[in-house]
Amino acid sequence: MVTSMLGVVFWQTSLTSPGKIPEHADTAIKVSTSSGTVLGQVGFGILADIVGRKKMYGLELILIIFATVAQALSASSPGCSIVGVIIFWRVLMGIGKSATSLRYLHFSCINAP
Numbered sequence: 001m002v003t004s005m006l007g008v009v010f011w012q013t014s015l016t017s018p019g020k021i022p023e024h025a026d027t028a029i030k031v032s033t034s035s036g037t038v039l040g041q042v043g044f045g046i047l048a049d050i051v052g053r054k055k056m057y058g059l060e061l062i063l064i065i066f067a068t069v070a071q072a073l074s075a076s077s078p079g080c081s082i083v084g085v086i087i088f089w090r091v092l093m094g095i096g097k098s099a100t101s102l103r104y105l106h107f108s109c110i111n112a113p
Contacts, residue, residue, distance in 0.1 A: 002086070003029055010082055025083045032087040036094020044098065063096035 006029075007021035014020070021029075048056045071089040076082035 006082065006086070010076065028083065029086055029090065032090040033094040033097070036091035037098040039091070040095035040098030043095065060096050064093060067093035067096060 003021050003026045008019050011021055012018055014022075044056060044060065067089050071086060071093065074082065074085045074089060076085070
């Protein structure tokens with residue numbers, strides 16, 4: 001949904017297919033959250049073992065909220081394209097998302113019969 005809306009807003013004047021995001025940019029945006037999830041599983045897993053899982057939960061939620069709001073407020077600039085900015089924030093959101101999924105997995109293991 002994000003990529004189709006970006007296509008309508010930022011690629012209106014494209015000569016080949018107006019209103020549609022280029023294929024390479026579409027793929028990069030979609031892969032960025034998955035790559036952030038992998039990084040977050042490793043990073044937050046290690047940090048949760050060191051610091052404790054309960055302390056990490058607040059940090060995870062703050063990261064997800066901050067990255068989501070930052071994506072919503074992103075815009076293109078002469079220095080960086082909108083695709084690069086969205087990829088950056090989606091990687092951060094994926095890191096937070098993976099840490100939250102680890103938390104839910106922990107709860108389900110504790111409460112299993």
